Amino acid sequence: MNLRIPGPTPVPQQVLDALSHPMVDHRGPEFSAVVKRVHERLPIFFQTKNDILSLTTAGTGGLEAAVVNVLSPGDTVLSVSIGNFGERLAKIAATFGANVVSDRYEDGEAADPARVQQALLDNPAISAVMITHNETSTGVTNDLQALAKVARDAGKLIIVDAVSSLAAIDLPVDEWDCDVVVTGSQKGWMVPPGLAFVSMSPRAWAAYEISTMPKFYFDLKEHKKSLAKGETPWTPVLPIYFGLDVALDMMLAEGLPAIVARHERIGQAARDGVKRLGCSLLAADERRASNTVTAVYPPAGVDVKTIRSGLRDEGFVVAGGQGGLSGKIFRIGHLGLVSDQDIADTLAALGRVLAKAAVPA
Amino acid sequence: MNLRIPGPTPVPQQVLDALSHPMVDHRGPEFSAVVKRVHERLPIFFQTKNDILSLTTAGTGGLEAAVVNVLSPGDTVLSVSIGNFGERLAKIAATFGANVVSDRYEDGEAADPARVQQALLDNPAISAVMITHNETSTGVTNDLQALAKVARDAGKLIIVDAVSSLAAIDLPVDEWDCDVVVTGSQKGWMVPPGLAFVSMSPRAWAAYEISTMPKFYFDLKEHKKSLAKGETPWTPVLPIYFGLDVALDMMLAEGLPAIVARHERIGQAARDGVKRLGCSLLAADERRASNTVTAVYPPAGVDVKTIRSGLRDEGFVVAGGQGGLSGKIFRIGHLGLVSDQDIADTLAALGRVLAKAAVPA
Numbered sequence: 001m002n003l004r005i006p007g008p009t010p011v012p013q014q015v016l017d018a019l020s021h022p023m024v025d026h027r028g029p030e031f032s033a034v035v036k037r038v039h040e041r042l043p044i045f046f047q048t049k050n051d052i053l054s055l056t057t058a059g060t061g062g063l064e065a066a067v068v069n070v071l072s073p074g075d076t077v078l079s080v081s082i083g084n085f086g087e088r089l090a091k092i093a094a095t096f097g098a099n100v101v102s103d104r105y106e107d108g109e110a111a112d113p114a115r116v117q118q119a120l121l122d123n124p125a126i127s128a129v130m131i132t133h134n135e136t137s138t139g140v141t142n143d144l145q146a147l148a149k150v151a152r153d154a155g156k157l158i159i160v161d162a163v164s165s166l167a168a169i170d171l172p173v174d175e176w177d178c179d180v181v182v183t184g185s186q187k188g189w190m191v192p193p194g195l196a197f198v199s200m201s202p203r204a205w206a207a208y209e210i211s212t213m214p215k216f217y218f219d220l221k222e223h224k225k226s227l228a229k230g231e232t233p234w235t236p237v238l239p240i241y242f243g244l245d246v247a248l249d250m251m252l253a254e255g256l257p258a259i260v261a262r263h264e265r266i267g268q269a270a271r272d273g274v275k276r277l278g279c280s281l282l283a284a285d286e287r288r289a290s291n292t293v294t295a296v297y298p299p300a301g302v303d304v305k306t307i308r309s310g311l312r313d314e315g316f317v318v319a320g321g322q323g324g325l326s327g328k329i330f331r332i333g334h335l336g337l338v339s340d341q342d343i344a345d346t347l348a349a350l351g352r353v354l355a356k357a358a359v360p361a
Numbered sequence: 362m363n364l365r366i367p368g369p370t371p372v373p374q375q376v377l378d379a380l381s382h383p384m385v386d387h388r389g390p391e392f393s394a395v396v397k398r399v400h401e402r403l404p405i406f407f408q409t410k411n412d413i414l415s416l417t418t419a420g421t422g423g424l425e426a427a428v429v430n431v432l433s434p435g436d437t438v439l440s441v442s443i444g445n446f447g448e449r450l451a452k453i454a455a456t457f458g459a460n461v462v463s464d465r466y467e468d469g470e471a472a473d474p475a476r477v478q479q480a481l482l483d484n485p486a487i488s489a490v491m492i493t494h495n496e497t498s499t500g501v502t503n504d505l506q507a508l509a510k511v512a513r514d515a516g517k518l519i520i521v522d523a524v525s526s527l528a529a530i531d532l533p534v535d536e537w538d539c540d541v542v543v544t545g546s547q548k549g550w551m552v553p554p555g556l557a558f559v560s561m562s563p564r565a566w567a568a569y570e571i572s573t574m575p576k577f578y579f580d581l582k583e584h585k586k587s588l589a590k591g592e593t594p595w596t597p598v599l600p601i602y603f604g605l606d607v608a609l610d611m612m613l614a615e616g617l618p619a620i621v622a623r624h625e626r627i628g629q630a631a632r633d634g635v636k637r638l639g640c641s642l643l644a645a646d647e648r649r650a651s652n653t654v655t656a657v658y659p660p661a662g663v664d665v666k667t668i669r670s671g672l673r674d675e676g677f678v679v680a681g682g683q684g685g686l687s688g689k690i691f692r693i694g695h696l697g698l699v700s701d702q703d704i705a706d707t708l709a710a711l712g713r714v715l716a717k718a719a720v721p722a
Contacts, residue, residue, distance in 0.1 A: 001385065008384040008599060019600050020377040023369040023553060024362065025678045056419050056555060058595035061578040096575045186596060192384060194417060194555055194598035214457045214575065217422040234419035235547060237555035238369060239380050239600055317386050 001312075004346050005319040006136045006164055006293035006333035008186040008193050011243070015191055018246040019239040026238060032230030034241050039227060041248045042197060045166065045188075045256055046181065048173035050199045053223040056237040059163040059184030062196025064092050065218035066159050066180045067130075069200070070207035073097025076125040078156075079104075080111045080147065084137035084322045089130050089161055096213045101126060107138050107325060108281075108295075110288035113146040120154045128157035128207075134165035137322045139295030139331060140283050141169060148176045157207055163187055166197075167251065168263045168292050168335045179204040185240055188259075188292070190247045190336040194240040200224075266334045266343050267291030273347035274332070277354055282329050292335035295321075297328065302357045304330050310353035316346055362673075365707050366680040367497045367525055367654035367694035369547040369554050372604070376552055379607040380600040387599060393591030395602050400588060402609045403558060406527065406549075406617055407542065409534035411560045414584040417598040420524040420545030423557025425453050426579035427520050427541045428491075430561070431568035434458025437486040439517075440465075441472045441508065445498035445683045450491050450522055457574045462487060468499050468686060469642075469656075471649035474507040481515040489518035489568075495526035498683045500656030500692060501644050502530060509537045518568055524548060527558075528612065529624045529653050529696045540565040546601055549620075549653070551608045551697040555601040561585075627695045627704050628652030634708035635693070638715055643690050653696035656682075658689065663718045665691050671714030677707055 003010050024030040035054075042052045055065060067089070071077065076099045079090035087104070094100045103119055105111060111131065120126055129151040134141045144160065151158045159180045162171055166181065167188030173181050179201040186193035200208070200220060208221060222233040251259060271281060271289055274296045282295035298307055304320060304327055311318055319331040334343055364371050385391040396415075403413045416426055428450070432438065438459050440451035443466045455461045464480055466472060472492065481487055490512040495502045505521065512519045520541045523532055527542065528549030534542050540562040547554035561569070561581060569582060583594040612620060632642060632650055635657045643656035659668055665681060665688055672679055680692040695704055 001383075001391075003384055003386065005386050008387060008596065011384050016381040016383065019380040022362075022377065023364055023372050023547075025364065025366050025680070026369060026554070027680075028678060030362075056417075057422070057578065058417050058597070060595040061418070061422075064578045092577045095577045184596070186384075192598065192600050193387070193596040194601070216453045216456045217418065217425045218578075234421040235369065235545070235554040236419070237553065237598055237601070239553050239555070240598070317389060319386070319388075 002316045002342065002346065004316055004333050006331060006335065009190065009333060009336035011192055012190055012250060012337055015243045015247045018242045021239065021242040023238060026235055027231060031238065034245050035230045035232070038241060038244050038248065041252065045251065046173045046199050047175065048199050050173060050201045051224055052197055052199045053220050053227065054232070055196045055198065055218065055223065056194060056234065057196050058193055059182065059196050060088065061218065062182040062184060062198055063089050063161055065196070065198050065220060066182045067092050068096055068213040068215040068218055069220045070157060070159065070180055070204050070211050071096070071098050071128060072210065072212040074099060075127050076101060076123065077128045077130055078119055078126045080116055080129060080131045081105065082109060082111055082132060082138060082140055082142065083107060083135035085135055085161055086132045089132065093130065108140060108284040110140050110285060111142050111147055113143065113150045116147055117150045120156065126156060128159055130159045133160055133162040133171060134169055134290050134292055136164040136293055137325065138282055139290045139293045140288050141165065141290045143288070144171065145176050148178055152177050157203060164292050164335065168259065170260045173199055185244060188336050189244060190250065191240055191243040194237040195244065263291040263335060266338055266340060267294065269340065269343050270294040270332055270334055274350070277347070277351055294332045294334065295329050296332065298330065299354065302354060304328065306357050307353055310356065311349055314349040314353060316349045363677045363703065363707065365677055365694050367692060367696065370551065370694060370697035372553055373551055373611060373698055376604045376608045379603045382600065382603040384599060387596055388592055392599065395606050396591045396593070399602060399605050399609065402613065406612065407534045407560050408532070408536065409560050411534060411562045412585055413558055413560045414581050414588065415593070416557045416559065416579065416584065417555060417595065418557050419554055420543065420557050421449065422579065423543040423545060423559055424450050424522055426557070426559050426581060427543045428453045429457055429574040429576040429579055430581045431518060431520070431541055431565050431572050432457070432459050432489060433571065433573040435460060436488050437462060437484065438489045438491055439480055439487045441477055441490060441492045442466065443470060443472055443493060443499060443501055443503065444468060444496035446496055446522055447493045450493065454491065469501060469645040471501050471646060472503050472508055474504065474511045477508055478511045481517065487517060489520055491520045493522040494532060495530055495651050495653055497525040497654055498686065499643050500651045500654045501649050502526065502651045505532065506537050509539055513538050518564060525653050525696065529620065531621045534560055546605060549697050550605060551611065552601055552604040555598040556605065624652040624696060627699055627701060628655065630701065630704050631655040631693055631695055635711070638708070638712055653694070655693045655695065656690050657693065659691065660715065663715060665689065667718050668714055671717065672710055675710040675714060677710045
């Protein structure tokens with residue numbers, strides 16, 4: 001099966017092989033060496049000098065960690081939400097007692113920096129801004145640089161969901177001055193799910209010191225303390241670290257600029273391809289369409305179910321729509337381990353499925 | 362290296378091989394079949410008809426889930442703590458706002474049902490009792506049946522840390538009427554860390570409905586809803602599920618009674634062996650010594666560091682003491698994938714290390 005969903009993404013054979021490493025003491029020298037090697041190299045892809053913590057959890061757990069470590073109940077936070085995952089981040093903050101000011105865009109739209117600026121002017125109580133870099137549910141990438149600048153100029157803390165962008169779409173954390181940035185192992189990193197990575201700026205650590213949202217498993221200071229010894233505070237998911245150790249070798253060999261360029265090229269090929277086949281993009285402005293996942297409206301009269309099951313018969317798995325987009329769109333994932341040929345093959349299969357769907361027997 | 366620590370435990374080769382399964386859609390039919398197979402068989406080892414939820418997290422995350430799903434800030438809970446992990450559970454509850462009444466025993470002691478009964482009489486405000494079944498830090502197994510009976514007779518909710526006992530030491534959840542029971546994949550289950558399992562009784566679900574501790578990632582009702590579709594609410598750690606699927610085959614082939622008997626026999630062999638070599642047990646009453654981990658005082662004049670590094674040179678990894686027991690004891694893990702021969706080999710190596718340590722060159 002060709003897995004063309006926006007995560008879990010396909011994993012290279014040498015990474016799969018590394019998952020089978022026998023267990024070792026998670027507090028012993030062998031594993032400590034792995035943790036250190038991994039954490040020496042993660043910053044290259046975050047393009048940051050900030051601390052990066054690795055947590056045994058799904059991306060959603062990483063988002064929870066981002067929220068509960070820097071906020072307090074009653075804090076007013078702006079949720080800049082362009083889809084399902086933006087809503088999730090807002091819901092986490094509200095669950096833990098934040099006063100969430102919600103700015104929800106239409107599906108397919110990208111966030112507007114001027115509108116964010118106005119919201120911050122309108123509500124000076126806002127202390128932090130939560131932004132999704134790449135919205136997996138709609139295939140839209142926000143102009144994070146411009147959005148972060150607006151939040152930064154207003155002196156707000158910036159919390160970024162970069163789960164489906166980091167290590168695939170350029171996100172220079174230090175240059176764009178983002179305080180808390182979250183990503184997950186099963187996306188750009190070419191390893192299975194199980195680890196989330198969270199970067200914390202000095203401003204984020206200052207916020208930590210006064211944050212009163214309850215945290216134990218996701219307490220990032222405990223992770224920082226343990227990391228200094230090459231350890232994690234709780235028993236880590238060893239196989240994913242073993243896999244990541246190998247995946248980072250591969251990523252470094254390719255180099256971040258080449259990885260980003262490959263995703264740009266393949267994202268463009270995916271968009272050009274689906275349009276050529278009579279589909280249209282959910283992204284309202286193609287310049288903001290994502291290079292890691294393409295959200296696609298089928299041609300009129302062809303339903304999503306037919307396309308997804310037809311593609312499955314051809315050996316390709318694509319994702320459906322989430323929430324209100326269920327049954328309306330399908331999504332092609334193209335991040336991590338993905339080549340020009342992979343996406344050409346996917347488009348060819350889609351062409352055959354559409355041809356079949358359009359011609360009644 | 363022979364891994365003789367109380368988790369992560371050694372993983373059979375066929376389980377290691379299963380970890381390398383290529384990624385699949387975590388919302389597709391292949392993975393749904395795995396989730397269903399796993400969840401059909403977990404209840405056999407919990408000996409329960411209660412719901413069991415699987416979470417992508419370490420055991421500590423499972424403990425946090427156990428607490429935040431059934432308690433509210435201000436609830437008075439009794440912590441029956443016989444060591445480091447008992448303290449951890451108490452700290453989680455306190456972090457999330459519970460009023461924790463702490464009953465901490467001396468290291469090596471087991472909890473006394475009469476003392477628990479008295480504590481419940483003394484403080485009628487207590488609504489729940491938190492108990493560690495097997496305390497990994499001291500190698501002591503509580504008489505959970507008697508402790509649970511006392512709590513049950515008093516009408517209290519029972520939260521059990523069974524991380525290092527379940528599937529190795531008998532714990533009939535329904536017969537002993539335990540409401541929330543937590544365990545972790547890297548212990549008795551012969552798979553790597555990354556998954557925690559939590560069982561919830563109808564009384565626990567009733568407590569969930571009025572619980573106000575904040576929860577999102579660990580919200581067990583979300584897990585229950587998704588499980589009905591053979592899914593998890595957040596992206597799961599697929600490789601550990603693939604491994605567990607195979608490990609459960611092996612466990613069923615052996616059968617729970619035989620697994621429990623093997624751990625009893627091997628626990629006894631470990632205790633007899635270390636005593637024969639001039640060591641002594643931390644467990645105050647050997648009848649309460651654990652069958653999954655043996656906590657050992659070295660002979661007078663031999664330090665723990667010498668023993669651990671000597672064993673490492675012999676190819677055996679054992680654990681040290683935690684917290685106040687650091688440098689005072691070492692711990693031999695014997696749970697999950699462990700044979701009579703494994704423990705005989707470990708004891709033989711310990712004998713050689715002690716002989717060398719006792720005779721100055």
